[in-house]
Amino acid sequence: MAETYVSGVAGRYATALFELARDAGVIDAVKADLDRFGTLIAESDDLKRLVRSPVFSSEEQEKAIAALLDKIGMSGLSANFFKTVAANRRLFTVESIIRAYDALVASYKGEVTAEVTVAQPLSDAHAATLKQALDAMTGKNVKLAVEVDPSLLGGLKVKLGSKLVDASLKTKLNSIRTAMKEVR
Structure with missing residues (x-):
């Protein structure tokens, strides 16, 4: 432990x-x-x-x-x-x-919690797939704490410990918007 x-x-x-x-x-x-x-x-x-x-x-x-x-x-x-x-x-x-x-x-049980934010509720199949991927990545039993935030538009954010993976459509659109402003 x-x-x-x-x-x-x-x-x-x-x-x-x-x-x-x-x-x-x-x-x-x-x-x-x-x-x-x-x-x-x-x-x-x-x-x-x-x-x-x-x-x-x-x-x-x-x-x-x-x-x-x-x-x-x-x-x-x-x-x-x-x-x-x-x-x-x-x-x-x-x-x-x-x-x-x-x-x-x-x-003690070797569990970690991943804070997952999604645009719409995850289906059981998607939650299981995400859990398997996080289990494999960390080598631990990952519990999902899922929160729905429609402002993400699509995709998801996963926070595991101090790491944050932001694959939300909102962030991608903001990145494109910023890149477009720099081109002008």
Whole structure:
């Protein structure tokens, strides 16, 4: 496994959780719990307020999180982790912790994410072909994060790590326009 470094408070919490989950053999179960909690935050304005607001005391946050975890049936390492984060008044970092944990899991599994921007949605066949090409190019398991941007007109942009391949029709037309201006 290549070392992945995550920094800051969220990075330290994510790293600690990842190491505990790895040692217990529950990496995927914890990831599923974190994803579920992240979804709950995204869907509930009240939970967002609880997580992000400094107005709530750690006791109030702990009680609310414990009640929520009981209600959704989350227990074990993930539940203890959320309770600890609330007790330490670090609940405001939970969304960053989830992202950092995801990065650690992806690195551990040898996965990388390619950010793909297309003019129109990719068919399953095109997505599979693109994934195979990127897998072969990187030697790793590439996950596609596809975003649709109609302003590209056609083609696609692929960002993998620090590399960007821009094969969009919009960029090609802009290049032609620039070349035409230089000819005059």
